Each structure stands twice: as C-alpha cells, then as structure tokens.
Amino acid sequence: MSESTGTAAEAWTADEIMSIVGSRALRDGMSCFVGIGIPSTVANLARRTHAPNLVLIYESGPIGSKPSHLPLSIGDGELATTADAVVAVPEMFNYWLQGGHVDMGYLTAAQIDRFGNLNSTIVGSDYGAPDVRLPGAGGAPEIAASCREVTIIMRHNVRAFVPEVDFVTSVGFGDGAGFRKKHGLTGGGPQTVITDLGILRPDSGDGELTLTAVHPGVKTEDVLASTQWPLRVAREVGVTEPPTPGELEALRALKSS
Amino acid sequence: MSESTGTAAEAWTADEIMSIVGSRALRDGMSCFVGIGIPSTVANLARRTHAPNLVLIYESGPIGSKPSHLPLSIGDGELATTADAVVAVPEMFNYWLQGGHVDMGYLTAAQIDRFGNLNSTIVGSDYGAPDVRLPGAGGAPEIAASCREVTIIMRHNVRAFVPEVDFVTSVGFGDGAGFRKKHGLTGGGPQTVITDLGILRPDSGDGELTLTAVHPGVKTEDVLASTQWPLRVAREVGVTEPPTPGELEALRALKSS
C-alpha cells in the first residue's frame, strides 16, 4: 500500500498502519525491551496513545524512559535523564532480561523464517564472504530468548520472509516443536509478527507462523505472494482495525519530533 | 606481657605492641581489605600515623573510607559517607577482590596452623557437634585467596597456634609448596603473621611459618612455648622497634574514640 490521497479510510501509508497496529500489541503497564529502529517508534507511539504507563527498557541501561521525542540511538541522553533507573549494561542483560523480568521484547530484522527465527547478521550463504554484511546481533538474541513474549515488526516481502534464514541471529521456534525447551530458552518466543500487510502468529503446535489477519484493503493472496514459503493461513483471517485519527496524528507528531 | 606501670620502654601492653607493629605492616598509598576486629583497629591506626593515604576497603562495600572514629561493625554509616565509592557486595568480591586489585588483606582468626591456614568456623573435631561454634567465614576465604599479600594478626598462645587447624576457613599455604598454585589461589598468601609476641613469616620454600622477630622483652623460648608445634626459628631473630610515644598516643586515642 502506497501513499494515499483518497478517502479518509485510506489516508495512511503501509508503514503507518504497520506502526499503529504494532503499537496496539503493547498493553498499558507492561515492560517492553525496545530494540533499535521501528520497535522504538512503535513503543513510543503506544506510550503516547493507549499505554501511557508502558515501561520502556533500552539495552543501553535506561528502565522506564519517558522521552519527549523519538531518540535516534538507543543511548540518547534523554533516555537516561527521564528514566526511573539507569543500570550498567551487564546488569541490564543478566539481571533484568535474563532474570526474566521483562514482559515483552520488540524486535525487527532483515530476514524472518517460517518458525520466526530472525537474521540481522548477513545475507548470503557464506559467512566469510557475505552478499550483504548487516550490523549483527546486538541485544536481539537474548531479547528473543528471555522476554515473556516477543513481538516482531518488519516489512513483508519475499526478500525478508524466507523459508530458512541465512544466519540465525535470534531464535524464534528454531526448527519447530520442542526446540526452545531443548535449548533452555525460557521466554515464550515470538507470539506476534506485525508487517505492513497483516499479522502472523505461531501455530500453537509447532510454532510455524500463520497468517491470522490482514490490514484493511490487503488480500490474503498479497501476503502469500510476498512470502517465500507456502504460508499457513488461519481458518478465519481477520481484518485489523484501521488507524484512528488520533493514532495517525500521534504517529505523525512523533515522527516529526 | 601484661599492663605495665614501669619504665617508658615498658609502658605498653602486649595488645598495644601487637597493634602498633601490625600497623607498620601497612605502607602508605596501598589498598587494604580490612577484616572485622583487630585488623580494622590496626588499619585505622596506620592511617592516623605513617600511612595517611592508605585505601581502606570494607567487605560491606566502601572503598577509600576515612572514618573519624573506630567503627563497631564493618558497615557503619561513616564508612560509606567518607568513602571514595561504595559498591554492591557482589561487585566488591567479584570485581575488586577476585579481580586482583587489592594490595593487602588483613585478617585474624581463632586458630592458625604451621602453614598459615586459618580457622574461624569451629573448634573441635566434629563439624556437626563442635566444641565451640565460631562466627564462620565471612569475607576471609576470598581475602586470603585473592589479595596480593595477606597479613594476619592474632594473640599468640597454644590454643590458637596449632599444628593443623580444626577447619580450614581460609587457606594460607595449604599443606606446603605448590598448594596455592594447584588450587588456583592467585594472591601471594600470608606474608606476615603479627602476634603479641613477635613476627612470623613463611619459609620461602614450603611456606611453613618461621619466627623472624620478637617484640622487646620477649624471648624466643616464650614464643616456642606458646606454639603447639615445633616452630621454625630464623637464623637471626630480630627485635621489633618499640612503640613510639606518637604511635601509643594515636592508638589510645583511636581506642577511646
């Protein structure tokens, strides 16, 4: 979906509805470990709309940040000065994340596969000579391992939605049922994948991603055509609520701040 | 040696000369991990006499404390408020002590044996039914393991100086040469044992304690008679310098503070 100048119901971009639906995945009062990029936009949007008491946690150390504008990096000064507490990085990862105190981890990546595994390391088949060198893991592997649940947000296309990721940076459900338990991954794994086309959720049996909703105006076929494997589709595919004027206004104000 | 009312040269008690000679083992500018009891007295005396820049470290967290009076516990408020830094207890033990940053550990105990091993846990042969239950280990085992060197201060008598301690709370040289290395104890071990009778130092070969000096007026035979094993004696046994009036005055002022 591209920029629209049509009716009110279409007056949002694909990225905008992705961000807005993404923000709705956050519940007021919960704690959210916020990854770099879109997740930070989405979490700050939620805090400005329906979840004013969301506890934002950044890997640089701030817990409970209340930034007045969207930070460029995950370590901007305002994240620290507005936080309830700022902890050292080892404490953040060992005590707060690994210790199991964080409700939700919010991630994005360059590739995702049918079991919700994420790649943010390389594109290509040879680690030593990659086609594209990506930034790498950062905090994502342990966010994916330890948060009570994980939400993933990324644009939906065949380059990104691949049957098997080129490099497993962060584990979703591995190769299916039992994988997380076998590898001692204590968190619940990716429960929600939000894209610019719709929402995918893991099958309760083996964890394979399943299309459960599309955004207004998107067809199931669009999603299938944008996914490199034969995507499972729920018996009933819902349609997400369109962005409210308030949500759109808050998002646009946030992006321009 | 008991309370004296005689000449100036005898105008100190056995405990007083032990503390004063003990304080001289501390060099200005060094860092010292201060155990509970006499070590704290001795370290604070050194800071008031020849070592004003001694960095006092207490297991409760303060580094660089400058107390105005002798603390009763190792966690008195003044230790924190006068410190350069106060760290959490795990940081103290893992980073500062185990990390190898402390020059000297200063300990006392209920029993010491020929290899400088210390017991502050039980007296008696049955751990489950001890003759005397002592307070236990506290910070001593790791102080003994990790400080660059250890100084021990305790009263000299046959109950305390035993061939083999009833319980090894803190390791000196274990059973002799090679023991510390074999057990991964990175610090230098007990280099000085100061008692109310004199000074013992480990043999450079096997670490067995050897009498190297007596206090003024003490005879080597007095020390042998106060030690439950046949104590090694250095070829030349020195005599410690008597307390100066300044040292005595500082100690007495400290004790009454």
Add this chain to the structure above:
Amino acid sequence: MTTAISLNQAIAAQVHDGDTVALEGFTHLIPFAAAHEIIRQRRRDLTLVRMTPDLIYDQMIGAGCAKKLVFSWGGNPGVGSLRRFRDAIENSWPVPLEIEEHSHAGMANRYVAGASGMPFTVMKGYAGTSLPDNTKNVAFIDCPFTGETVAAVAAINPDVGIVHAQRADREGNIQIWGIAGVQREVLLASTRTIVTVEEVVDELDPRPRDIVIPAMAVDFVCEVPGGARPSYALGYYERDNEAYRAWDGISRDRSHFTAWLSEKVLDIT
C-alpha cells in the same frame, strides 16, 4: 504491580510456613520490623537465608521460626557471638537448627546467579578450604577454554525476599543510598518480594550515590519508619551500637531472651 499495604498484611500474604525466606541488608537497612512481624505471625519451619544472620536471625531463631539457616558469617559485629544461634546449633533450643554455611563471596554469587536466572555461577574460592565438605551447593568445574578449575555455586532463589530501603515512590521504585549490600540481588532472585521503607514519596529526587531498583522487582511496599532499627537507615537514623552491645546480655540466657521477646515483639500490635 506494586501494592502498598500494611506490613501485617504483606507478611500474611507472602510468608508461609516452610518457605525459604531471605531478609537481607548488610549491616545497613536490616529489615527488623518485618522479622518481628514474621515472629508475631508465628511462622514455623522457615529456611532462613542471609549472609550475616546478625541480631535479626538470632531473634527469629530464638523465637522458633527457623528449621534451617543458610549463611556466611554468624557473629554480633564488633561484640561477639550470636547466642541464640549458638544455642540452637549446640543445644537444639528451641528447635533443632540445620545449617549450611558459605563464604560471603559464595553467598553473594549465589544471589547473583539467582538474580540472573541461572542455575549456578562460577567464582574463584572455596578451593582448599573445608567449606565444600559441608554443602551440596559448591562444586568444582573446568573452564572449557583454559582447563582451569574454578568453583561453581548453586543459585539461591528464595520464595520470599524482604529488604528495607530508605524510600519508594508510589509506583514502587525503590531508592537506596549508602551501603547497598545485596538488596538488589535478593529482590531479583526471589519469587515474591516485600520492601519496607522509611517513607513513600511522590518523587525520588536524587541523593548522593543512590541506586534505584525499578518496581518490576517489587511486589509489596510497606511504609515502616524506623523499620531497620537497631540497624540504621542512612539519612534517617544511625546504627544503635548500644543496642547491639546490649543484645549480648539479653540473649545470654533463654529466660531473659524469652522475656525480651514477649515484651518487645510478641506483645506489640
């Protein structure tokens, strides 16, 4: 998630017979008021965990709350023995007391492992001492990179962790300054937590070298001014060293202790 309730309600809700309970505070901020409430509610068969049992556990042990003690230094600091602790170990009074003892570094690391969601952690220490002979919670393992042997200690995850702090805000964020001990670790390692504080305030304005423990780690906050006496709360009141010295006489014999317990703890409502 934090709820502000009375100490009486918090202890009733969180502490059950048979629980493993850690009341921490390293000399500073020892939660005596919470301990006395546990004594008044006559909890029994507790496994008490604490680096320095101090007077707080001497009182709980003497009152018969404990079946086991896990600790690393059991003295009255600067004074001498803990007499109720010794009477329990040496004479099983008022009930037998099982003990498991560690070094301070070992206990601190056991809390660190618990706080970190790990089953164990590694450290240097215990090697060559008699301590490992008397606990199942110390082992020796080899470094997979260098082959060096190091000590492993098992995590402690108390059922209930209780600490005292200077202040909390209304969201349950906790502020501590001065000696912080293992307050943070015990809150993070415990399944259920209670924090007693000198005061609940609207805003935790910074204090010199303070730390803030986010409310995520806290279930209940109870405003209990003076809740650490005769220990101390930096900025509020000093350590009552005279009370620590006096305890030696009070605890010396059973009848004297029992009279003290009735008068100063049980008969207070």
Add this chain to the structure above:
Amino acid sequence: MTTAISLNQAIAAQVHDGDTVALEGFTHLIPFAAAHEIIRQRRRDLTLVRMTPDLIYDQMIGAGCAKKLVFSWGGNPGVGSLRRFRDAIENSWPVPLEIEEHSHAGMANRYVAGASGMPFTVMKGYAGTSLPDNTKNVAFIDCPFTGETVAAVAAINPDVGIVHAQRADREGNIQIWGIAGVQREVLLASTRTIVTVEEVVDELDPRPRDIVIPAMAVDFVCEVPGGARPSYALGYYERDNEAYRAWDGISRDRSHFTAWLSEKVLDIT
C-alpha cells in the same frame, strides 16, 4: 598510581602495535579523542574490541589501525551501515579485517569475566543461534547441580582499556553519570588503562545517580574537554546526531573518507 598526563603521552606509553585495545562507551561517552590520537600515532595490527564499533571504529578501521574486530553490533545507530567496516570486511580495504562477533549479552559477560579475574563466565544465550559456529570463545557446559546446559563465554582481558568519563579527581577516582555501559568492566578487565575526562576537579561532588570508579582501576587520566564528540557527555554536551547522519556521506567512498581523515584527524596536532 594514577598519573595525569597529556593524551599524546598516554597513548604513546600505553598503546603498542599489535595490542588488543578496547575503547568503550555505550552511545554515551565514546572516547573519540583517544581514538584519533591512536590514528595519528599510526598504530597498526590492533585487535579492536567494542560492543558497538560505531563511528569510532569505522574511523580506526578506515585508517588502517585494525587487523581484527571483536564486536556485537556494527551499525550507525538510527542511520544505517558502517561503511568503512563493511568495506574492510567485504573488500579488505585498506587492509583485511578479521572479525569475531557476539551478542551484546555475550560481550558484556566476557568483560564481566575479565573484570572478575575469571577465565570465563556462564549465561543463557547463544543456544540455537549461528553465532557459536563462528567463534572459539563460546562453549556449552552443564550445570553441576541441575544438569541444565548453559553457555560459557571466555573472558576478555584487553591489553589496554580506554574510556571517557565526565570527571576525575586528582587521585584518579572517576565519576560517571547517565548511561554507564561497560565502562567499569572494561577498566577492571584491562591490563593498562587510560581515562579521558571532561574535567579534573578537586572534589567529586555527587551528581544524580552517579557512580564512582575508584582510582585503583586507573593508570592514566587525561583531561580532554569534548573528548567524546560527536558522542556526548551528559551534563556537558549533547549527542551530535547531525554528525552521525553526515558520517553516512563522508564514509560512503574511500576518497571522501581519506580527505576527511587528513583534515579532521591526521593534520590536527
């Protein structure tokens, strides 16, 4: 033990060709001035260790200082790629760059192990990912108490650790407030250390939520106001987000970068 000298002298004394060097600072307090001095002194064959290579290592890599990079996230935060880092990996320019990559938690724990004098430490993580296939510094071991398998990571002990901080006193005690990252751990883990500071003061009066790192961990203090630009020093200056955005253009091609390097780094004395 701390000596106050010029940055030029400190780098000359502490950093040698072939050393393993960690310049840390998590977004905040990145020691750019020290990095530029290393570039000017034309150090070569360094193993550079840092969680987030950021612009600071993009510049050092582009200048040819590094033979190896140990890291966990190599992007320009909020902007995109690190182009000199990618050019070195993908095209060996100006020299080949060996890499070893970890997760943030893994790197943080490797510093913790190094700071703790341990050969390794344990954590949850790495399991199920492709990361362990590409490093010798991750292994899996079993808990001696529960049998559970956990990750072990090897300690990092850099030859030289360099950080920036807000202030130091004349004894060399270091004060940091705001995001503290792994500043403390890298100083404690390193054999030799340099701290650049905004200012040296007589007294480290408390700042909100500050930490003090005692002088025992510090060899050299260099007063370098602005030494973290274009990163920031809370209380002194803000992050220059425009400079981070502009770096994308400057670093995009080799000639543009080289001109920048000459003008902004090499020709400064």
